[in-house]
Amino acid sequence: MLLGTWNLENLYRPGGPFGPEDEAAYASKLASLAAVITELDPALLGVQEVGDPGALEDLAGMLDDDWRIALSEHADSRGIRVGFLSRTDPTVVADTVAFPAELLPVQADDAGLTAGQAGRGFLAVEVAGDGDGPPLRVAVCHLKSKLLSYPNGRFHPRDEGERARYGAYALYRRAAEAVALRALADELLDGDGRDRDVAVLGDLNDEVQAATTQILLGPPGSEIGTPGYDRPDDGDAFRLWDVAPLIPAAQRYSRVNFGRRELIDHVLLSHRLVRRVTVAGTGLPDEVPPRLPSVGPDPAERRGVAGSDHAPVWVRVG
Numbered sequence: 001m002l003l004g005t006w007n008l009e010n011l012y013r014p015g016g017p018f019g020p021e022d023e024a025a026y027a028s029k030l031a032s033l034a035a036v037i038t039e040l041d042p043a044l045l046g047v048q049e050v051g052d053p054g055a056l057e058d059l060a061g062m063l064d065d066d067w068r069i070a071l072s073e074h075a076d077s078r079g080i081r082v083g084f085l086s087r088t089d090p091t092v093v094a095d096t097v098a099f100p101a102e103l104l105p106v107q108a109d110d111a112g113l114t115a116g117q118a119g120r121g122f123l124a125v126e127v128a129g130d131g132d133g134p135p136l137r138v139a140v141c142h143l144k145s146k147l148l149s150y151p152n153g154r155f156h157p158r159d160e161g162e163r164a165r166y167g168a169y170a171l172y173r174r175a176a177e178a179v180a181l182r183a184l185a186d187e188l189l190d191g192d193g194r195d196r197d198v199a200v201l202g203d204l205n206d207e208v209q210a211a212t213t214q215i216l217l218g219p220p221g222s223e224i225g226t227p228g229y230d231r232p233d234d235g236d237a238f239r240l241w242d243v244a245p246l247i248p249a250a251q252r253y254s255r256v257n258f259g260r261r262e263l264i265d266h267v268l269l270s271h272r273l274v275r276r277v278t279v280a281g282t283g284l285p286d287e288v289p290p291r292l293p294s295v296g297p298d299p300a301e302r303r304g305v306a307g308s309d310h311a312p313v314w315v316r317v318g
Contacts, residue, residue: 004314012051046140074121090125141202193270
């Protein structure tokens with residue numbers, strides 16, 4: 001079984017302010033995305049930046065067989081949301097933007113606006129497991145971006161003080177969203193990660209060692225590649241393992257930002273699931289390294305471009 005995540009980058013039907021300008025560009029984008037998904041051949045794929053639910057239906061219609069769709073009802077101000085493409089019927093078990101009750105709203109701009117919930121929904125589904133195994137429960141997310149936006153639709157700051165402040169506001173929001181996502185993971189694990197197949201995946205908008213990413217892992221000291229990985233302890237029931245160390249070094253990135261390779265899309269697995277991973281990667285299995293464009297501060301510059309500025313991240317579980 002191949003399980004993956006992919007930011008589809010501005011998946012809209014043509015004619016709106018964010019998607020392709022014409023049908024030809026739209027068809028080219030769909031064909032490019034469909035070719036990757038077909039070659040990847042996932043059993044379940046978490047997706048981000050679905051701006052138009054109909055566009056995901058159009059994409060699914062270009063794939064082989066009969067794919068099922070699950071989409072969050074919680075979109076951001078541009079209408080983008082997370083979802084799943086699945087080979088089997090997914091049952092939605094959670095679709096939420098809620099912060100934990102103990103977490104206060106965080107500052108979001110210079111005017112004092114606060115954010116008391118996630119900007120985009122966290123969607124969790126359950127699908128049938130393999131054979132006699134437990135069902136697979138998977139959450140998909142798209143945390144607050146590191147690409148900063150400023151008042152009046154600007155993507156460039158007036159000065160370095162404004163850049164620093166808005167960088168902090170984005171970090172506040174991303175950290176709060178990570179806390180909320182970890183709360184959802186706790187519900188899916190239910191204190192039993194040694195016997196449950198649970199995955200949390202998506203665009204975390206930060207790298208492996210970032211504090212926001214680390215929030216999601218649970219008790220420290222047992223990461224892949226460390227001595228604690230092969231030493232069972234009580235924390236295994238609550239931990240999630242980032243599969244990044246299993247990805248070959250040449251492939252260990254999912255976006256190129258200002259010419260710098262970053263792994264900001266992640267697959268996190270419960271104890272029972274991570275022990276069955278046979279291989280992990282980014283892009284396509286025979287593509288080393290992924291061929292990606294370099295992005296800058298203005299996401300609108302890639303409006304209507306075919307494909308995506310992210311590579312899929314995936315694991316194969318035996």
